[in-house]
Amino acid sequence: MAKKNILLCVTGGIAVFKAAALTSKLIQENYNVKVVMSSSAREFVTPLTFQALSRDHVYVDTFTEPNPAKIAHIDIADWADLVLIAPATANIIGKLAHGIADDMVTTTLLASTAPVMIAPAMNVHMYDHPAVKKNMETLKGFGYDFVEPDEGYLACGYEGKGRMAEPEDLLAVVNHHFIRQSHPNWHGKRVLVTAGPTQEVIDPVRFFSNRSSGKMGYAIAEAAAARGAEVTLISGPVSLDPPHGVRLLPVTSAEEMYNAADAHFGSADIVIKAAAVADYRPKDTHSQKMKKTPGDIQIEMERTKDILKSLGRKKTKQILVGFAAESENIEENARNKVESKRLDLIAANSIVKEGSGFQGDTNELMLYYADGRKIPVPLTTKHEAAGHLLNAIEPLFSEGH
Template sequence: MGKLLEGKTIVLGITGGIAAYKAATLCSRLVSLGATVRVVMTEGATKFIAPLTLQTLSRHPVATDVFDEHDASVVQHIDLADAADLVVVAPATANIIAKMAHGIADDMLSTTLLATTAPVLIAPAMNVHMLQHPAVMANLDTLGSRGVRFVESGTGQLACGYVGKGRLAEPDEIVEVVISLLKGKKPLAGRKVLVTAGGTIERLDPVRYITNDSSGKMGFALAEAARDLGADVTLVCARTDGPPPSGVTVVRTPSAGEMLAAVMERLPEMDAVVKAAAVADYRPAERHENKMKKGAETMTLTLVRNPDILQEIGNWRYSDEGNPRRSPFVVGFAAETTDVERHALDKLARKRADLIVANDVSQEGVGFGADSNAVNVYGAEGLVLALDRQSKRRIAERLWQLIADRAGWKPSGGEGVGAL
């Protein structure tokens, strides 16, 4: 591979799991690719592999104690944090994952992680039941929502005797991800994408409106992931629970009608449209200019159909005698509570989208307002991708990878953190 990582500094964090021995091979591989590797070990890690081994392989002192300052001119954990182009934690135990998620800094590694502004890549390794514990899953979701990257655990024979998911990824797998993060071309570079987010509102009067439970978190995660992967992102959003991500063009469209106009105006110049917003199906037939006063014991509202934005996009794409326009690639979302697959495939066909991302919002911990999601993605051939419960950011990255593959996009552009 040559010296692909020359000029890059990688802080390698090693924690106290049986897979710590693999970190020696990982360190050696990174050094051979030209990286400067600075190793930080927890006390538990030193019980499995000697610091001298990593010092010999990295050709740098190994940091193990936050109070053991070798150079009076610097604070060691800050110096390491500032020097890093990337921090890799392999193996990452349930303990360090919990510390990272909750901001605990009680040793050299956790303190360095809290101080760094560099991208962080973790490779979890633990017993299968520990990995599936709700607390660990919640912590992984939290880290994913903050942009932490993961090298998924492998499945096989574990040191504890169980067979299942939880094995540390092989060093070469981790190295490939490191190379992609630090030297890879951004897979969405040069692409213009539009994402819709949030729940539209349809006003009854100046102080009341009809809306839904959408928080905008999934749309925000999609916009943020696309931005980090190199795309020029336009985020068209309605009512949301928080501020949109920075570094994207934000267009505020409270109502379905305003969102439709904003989307259709920008549609011809986009390479992809991902419609994650929850658009109100109906709006009041009459909008009162002044606040409605309380009157009779009951009140009847007349509602009329809103325009269907995804349908309008499909109609525009196929307006040329039924032949689809070259772009954009169109992805819709379907939030369902029953017969998810049937409704998703029906929506895919009717709206003439390329993909439909469907989720069962009746499940606890996924869907509206949650930080995590679980989705099935459908194409014309049926189910193409099933993603179990994980952070919306991780879901977003997988979706962009699928979109890029299906659309036939080839990476372009310069270097930077942008691997899928």
């Protein structure tokens, strides 16, 4: 993706400190960033902070023209590929909704034809005020996008909705905006992803599980959402934060994952089953902790339902993608799964090869299509591997699905 220009408009609220962190993250992500600050924003953080972080001049005054050959607020408005207002106070939202241009921020905003994203930050009662709601609806009618504030403890001492979205979430929103422009075919596609391990209970303190971290499935869900898909992520127990813009459905056991996948399969366009589901579970479970006894014990196991095979039998026009984590005979096992489970594509990897097993941050895949084609994905990060997988899925959109 070519380097893009972000115009960050910072208005007055305690969340200005988050805008400073966001500026740093945008620069690290290889964006060009110019910052415009309102007078109230400068009461919290000085322009010098943003100048150091953005490595560029910070604009604060409509009547200060550093370059006499250009009108500053017109020049930077034309420069921007995307405008982000963060934090956006009730005041700036009201001004923008009514076309008021009385400072550097508002004159620049009215002069810009770039897409605008607004990240509100204010007291919960201010956020719920009818005037603020009406102003936000007006701006949505203008085509502006809002990044919903978080709920939680506010600087004023209240608990509720009004905290500006975290810098990591705002960075994800910006990334998604530009990625969607490069992948229009994914807009509105309904994608169902499964991820992580399952836990099969023995007693209240013990269970059988596996080494899956969920990182590959979460990376796939995040990448699909970034392309504009509507993503539902069914996840076993993991220690990962839900990707931005993804609907998370947490489950624990193989049976729970089967039920969730079965319930959402019918409405999905693409299903990517990256979870490492237990093949067996204890036939009997104990409601009380099993105590140690002399000698060995035996635990009888029974088969769990084969989720992927079940979905394969039910599929109509869905694109069905599986994963094959193998230690030997990788291609043979993968192709057998494609045929026996009616898959359109399978991503196979070696769990014994360095850098490609469970729990790591990298993966190496071989993608096998139902028609015999295969595409290698060299060792790379799981996020990049997820992008390669989605690229491999995209041609299937026009092949009868």
